[in-house]
Amino acid sequence: MSDNEFLPEPLPGSPLPLFAGWFREARSRAQQPNPDAMVLATVGEDVSPAARVVLCKRVDEQAGYVVFFTNYESRKGRELQSQPRAAAVIHWDSMHRQVRIEGPVIRSPAAESDEYFASRALASRVGAWASAQSQPLASRETLANQVRAIAQKFGVSVDATGGEVPRPPHWGGYRLWIESMELWVEGPGRVHDRAIWKRSLTRQDEFSFAAGNWQTTRLNP
Template structure:
C-alpha cells in the first residue's frame, strides 16, 4: 500500500537542550555541536543549505559545503558569476541551515555576506585536488549550455593549458563569509515539543532566548 506523505513522521527522543546546556555565545555552542556531529561520522557533515535572494526578495536555495568557521563567520566557496554570486552581489544577505538528522539537530544562521580576501581564497584553492581546480576554470556556472560537451571540451582545454604548472585561481572564483546576526540551535524533542535557542547579535554582545517549538 502506498504511504501517504502526510503520514510520514518521526518522534525525536535522543537529546534535550536546556538553559544550562547552552554557551554564552553562539560560536562556542556551534563548536560543541560541530564536534558532536563530526564524532558521529555523519556523511558530508559540512553540507549546508545556502539561501540567497534577489533585490526584490525572490529567494533561492541550494546545498553548499562549509569550508571554515570562526568568530567572524562561516565560509564557503563558489563561482562569483554563478546565480548565487549574482544574488549576493545585489543583496549581500543570506541564511544557512545545517540539519544533522542522526543527532536530531538543526542550526539556522542569518547574516550579511562578504567576500573573503584574495589570499584566503588562493590558499584554499591551491589545497583542492587538481581536477577541482581545472573544474573551476572549465565551468561557466549557472549559465545555459547546449550540452555536456562544452564542459568536457573546457576541461581538456584547461588541462592542456595548465599542464605541468601550478594552476592559478580564476578571478571569478573564491570564498564568501556569512557574518551572522542571528543563530538558532534546534534540538528535536518528543511530540514536536522541540528545544530552540536563538542568539541575536546586539551592540552589547549576544542575547540568548528560548523560542517556543
C-alpha cells in the same frame, strides 16, 4: 554532548562555542556523507528567494562567521553582489540537531581563497575554470571539451593527482557573519528545544564587523 541532550539552562551568553562544538562533533563522527553541508538562501534584485546546498568549510568561533566557497559569477554570487545578506541551515539528522544562521555576507581575503583552492583536488581546480556556473550549457560534451581545454592550457591531466592550477579570479570564499543564530535539538513528541541569539554588527573594514552583545531567547517549538 550526547544525542538529544537539550540546550543548557540557563542559556549561554554566546551560541558560538556550542555551535562550533556541534560542528566538530558532526565532522568527527562522519555519520552523514557531508556533515558540513549547508543550505544557503539568497535573494536577487527582484527579491525572489533561491536556495542551494554549499559546504561550510570553516567556523570562526571567535569572530562569529562561517566560510563557504563558490564561483563569484554564479547565481548566488550575483545575488550576493546585489543583496549581500544570506540565511543558512545546517541539519544533522543523525545527531538530531539543527542550526539556522542569518547575517551579512562579504568576500573572504584573497589569501584565504588561495589557500583553500590549492587544497582542492586537481580535477576540481580545473573544473572551477571550465564551468561558467549557472550559465546555459549546450551539452555535456561542450562542458567536457571546456575541461579538456583548461587542462591543456595549464599542462595538466585531470586524471593526475598533482599539477599547478591557480585560483580563477571569479572563484573564492565568502564569510557569512552571524547576526542571528538559532540552535535546535529534536525532542520527543516533536517538543523540540529551540533558542535564538541575536547581536548587532557594524562594518569595521573590508573583511570584518564589530559585534555587539548577544541577546538570547528560548523559543517554543
